[in-house]
Amino acid sequence: MALVKVSEILRRADEANTSAIAFNCTDYNMSYSVVAVAEELKKPVIIMLYPEHSHLNNCTQLAGFAGMIRELAEQVETPIGLHLDHSSDYNYIMKAIRAGFPSVMIDGSMLSLEENILITKKVVETAKNFGCDVEAELGRVGFAANSDQDNLDMYTRADVAAKFCKETGVDSVAVAIGSAHGVYIETPKLDLKRLDEINSATDIPLVLHGGSGIPAEQLEIAFTKGINKFNVGTEFFQLYYDSIKEYCEECKEKGNVFDMPKYVQNKLMNYLREKMKLCKM
Ligand SMILES: [Zn+2]
Structure with a gap:
């Protein structure tokens, strides 16, 4: 079927009292594996592109990636x-929407609350004209390497979240409640x-x-308790790169480089089968 709106997937997750899982992908190996396992398990899934993988690391381009997932x-x-x-x-987000992304995240979590509200509201207003969903971030989900998950000053406050949702009209919001990006030390x-x-305090x-x-x-x-979208990046990337390394070591003797994608996809799919069990839809 055609791509399904992220807001619709999250609505279904909310109804089922569970969370959809969103995986960061850079290329076809990763995306194919996610879609194949989702189909096998008959579960909805979300594929995400982290902008740096496009504009800094040259893994893909916006329209090319959107077309591949479509x-x-x-x-x-x-x-x-x-x-x-x-x-x-803001301009990059508009570029992504024009390139075919039906859902975007505006991360204003580094800004003051008032500035975060302003930029989020601006993105929501324009995105709505394109029927595009918007996720924002409130509080700050920092980096595990800095132990940011223990910094209570960065956590989301319920009263602020209520104000933020009401004033911005955003479709979903990322909250800081003790998680962080990257590999946790503890x-x-x-x-x-x-x-x-x-x-x-919120209803999104x-x-x-x-x-x-x-x-x-x-x-x-x-x-x-309200988490309807759960983002996975680091461990999926780590497994991808480790699997390539493993294959290269194994194939030194066999001398066959052509089977690498299949080998890697199998590894990723085994991981995804386990991970997606968390989604009870
Ligand atoms: Zn994140």
């Missing part, structure tokens, strides 16, 4: 969503009480970033 989605029955991850640049502990408060889907390395027991609880 084509993959059309070959399966399960709902596939496409989303632009973290961008703080096992993170989500502030589930705070999540409950934010969930009661909440998003959890920094999903690599959070214990499943904590995630399962978070998914019943």
Whole structure:
């Protein structure tokens, strides 16, 4: 089927009292693996592009990536969503929307609350004209390497979240409740009480970033308390690159480089089968 709106996937997740999973992908190997496993398990899934992978690392281009995911989605029955991850640049977001991204994230979390509201509102107003969904970030999900997940000053406050959602009209919001991007030094502990408060104060889907390395027991609880989109990047990339390395080492003797994509896709698909069990749709 055609791509499904991310807001529609999140609405279904909310109804099922669970979370959809969103995977960062850079290329066809990763995207194909995600779509194939989602189809096999009959679960909706969201594929995200992190802007730096396009404009800094030259893995892909915006329209090329959007076209690739659209084509993959059309070959399966399960709902596939496409989303632009973290961008703080209004013009870049508009470029992504024109290139075919039906869902975008405006990350104003480095700004003051008033500035975050202003930029988010501006993106929402324009995106609506294109029927595009918008995710924002409130509080700040920082980096695990800096132990940002323990910095309470960066956590989202329920009263502020209520004000933010009302004033911006955003479709979903990423909250800071004890997760962070990258590899955790110590096992993170989500502030589930705070999540409950934010969930009661707002009426839109909440998003959890920094999903690599959070214990499943904590995630399962978070998914019943308003988290309807769960982002996974680091551990998926790590596995991808490790699998390539592993294949290269193994194939030195065999001398066959052509089977590398299949080998890597199998590794990724085994991981994805386990990970997607967290999504109870
Ligand atoms: Zn993130």
